[in-house]
Amino acid sequence: MSLTLRIALIVITLIYMFLILKSIRNKKISVSFSIFWLITGVALIICVLVPQMIEWISNKLGFATPSNMIFCITIFMAFYLIFNLTIILSKENQKSKLLVQEVSLLKKKVENLEEKINESKKS
Amino acid sequence: MKEKVLLIIPAYNEEENILRVCKEVEEKNPKIDYVVINDGSKDNTLNVLRENNLNHINLIHNLGIGGAVQTGYKYALENDYDIAIQYDGDGQHDVQYVDTICKPIIKKEADFCIGSRYLDENTSEFKSTFMRRLGKNIISFIIKLFWHKKITDPTSGFRAGNRKVIEEFASDYPSDYPEPESTATLLKLGYKVTEKPVNMRERVAGKSFVTIGTSTLYMIKVSLAIIVDSIFRGKNKKK
Incomplete structure (x- = not known):
């Protein structure tokens, strides 16, 4: 993964999480529903930061x-x-x-x- | 009859029929009460009901036939009726047969009585198409298979129930095409269900609920509902 791609992905994910938090504050979405979306955001950031982990897991699982x-x-x-x-x-x-x-x-x-x-x- | 009897008449866009149906009930069987459930009709039904001072409940939003009929059962429960009868607002049913289907309930022979078009071919002038018969036979077969009871006309909307059935339906009634499913539920819960031959007419005016396109979907949904209900029969047995 190139550095530019990583940075772009992290920025997009941060915007994404900001939007979720904003909609919680504006009471557009209840906290219990938002948890799912926040977790996906965190998972995305982890994937971008340590792509080797994804490769390792997919290898182990046989993908x-x-x-x-x-x-x-x-x-x-x-x-x-x-x-x-x-x-x-x-x-x-x-x-x-x-x-x-x-x-x-x-x-x-x-x-x-x-x-x-x-x-x-x-x- | 000393029992308090209520006709539940669901009506959706029945401006042409509803007045005639109600007047027929008032004239031919003045001892029984009726309540029209106006299921959010888009035509003039509500005005017809108001102007002619027909007893009615106006649903503030369209619920479909199941939700409308259930409202009738709730009304019957609140107003302490002994027997509630479902009766179509389109003039298909014949009010003369109200006494016929009430009889087994008054005599306490059954909890629920269905007016059947097919029990006695001579009574009914109802013309049945091949598809209709096929559908009816499949549903009858499924009910017979799971609940060992022959129901000749499971889709009949002309049915009478006693107090226990009113309570049951007021708390729980299926929503989309409710007749066969609710009959199966009653059989499952151990209610006594019986049938009496009645006459049904073809619709005089207006459009029918069921078209060829929806009837296949109808069959699948009804069969699925009955089958799923009986597979999990142990899990939701009533008190």
């Missing part, structure tokens, strides 16, 4: 090239993340369904009560 290993890990992580997101989405769906139902039932009750009050006023 043809280190880039194969990187792609493999990235894809698995992406799948895991998407799966998690669909679980969260389903939960949120359940919650919003419950909210719509309960609010609608309450509105119905309020309307009925209003009607009763109006009737008793008239009589």
